Amino acid sequence: xxxxxxxxxxxxxxxxxxxxxxxxxxxxxxxxxxxxxxxxxxxxxxxxxxxxxxxxxxxxxxxxxxxxxxxxxxxxxxxxxxxxxxxxxxxxxxxxxxxxxxxxxxxxxxxxxxxxxxxxxxxxxxxxxxxxxxxxxxxxxxxxxxxxxx
Numbered sequence: 001x002x003x004x005x006x007x008x009x010x011x012x013x014x015x016x017x018x019x020x021x022x023x024x025x026x027x028x029x030x031x032x033x034x035x036x037x038x039x040x041x042x043x044x045x046x047x048x049x050x051x052x053x054x055x056x057x058x059x060x061x062x063x064x065x066x067x068x069x070x071x072x073x074x075x076x077x078x079x080x081x082x083x084x085x086x087x088x089x090x091x092x093x094x095x096x097x098x099x100x101x102x103x104x105x106x107x108x109x110x111x112x113x114x115x116x117x118x119x120x121x122x123x124x125x126x127x128x129x130x131x132x133x134x135x136x137x138x139x140x141x142x143x144x145x146x147x148x149x150x
Contacts, residue, residue, distance in 0.1 A: 007033055007040065008047040011068065020070035026058075044068070050081070052101050078107045079149055083142050089134035095120045095141055108148065116144055 001009075007029070014022045030037045048054040048068050057067040073081065082098050090098075096117060103113040118124060120141050125133045 003033060003035055003039065004043050004046075007035075007043045011043070011048065015068065015070055020072075021067070023065050023067045025065055040066075050085075053078070053105050073105070073107075075107045076149055078102060078105055079145050083145050086138050086142055088138055090120075090138040090141065091134055092120065092122050092137065095137055098141070112148070116141065119144060 010033075011022065011024075014024070026037045026040050029040050033039070044056055044066060048056055050071075053071050053073060055069045055071050057069075059065055079102065082102060086095075086098065099108070099113050099116045099120075102108045103110070108116070120137045122133070125136060128136050
């Protein structure tokens with residue numbers, strides 16, 4: 001397991017134990033995992049962003065902290081947030097991450113997740129010219145998500 005995964009797993013565990021809100025010091029966390037503080041920043045920016053259902057506040061300096069709060073969103077708000085975050089282009093990895101996050105939050109069921117993953121896969125888009133696949137993938141993902149809101 002990569003250090004990023006280990007740190008994310010630890011933070012998720014803390015969030016679960018503390019009711020969805022945790023306050024940590026970046027330097028203490030970096031020391032615990034024998035990594036540089038920028039590694040902690042990377043994990044927080046990539047795994048605990050609003051797209052993933054979290055609110056992150058930080059204060060820098062000697063007594064600085066990072067506060068991570070799990071935000072509960074209703075299904076419609078979560079899907080709309082995802083649609084807005086997708087943008088005009090998206091690669092298959094990022095699309096899969098959005099789909100996985102919606103599934104993990106319980107906003108889509110396993111069948112919906114499989115269908116979404118299939119329709120935005122490289123295999124499904126193999127007949128499209130490579131230079132338009134990411135914009136086509138974004139349009140398909142957003143259109144499919146809008147259908148979930150109906």
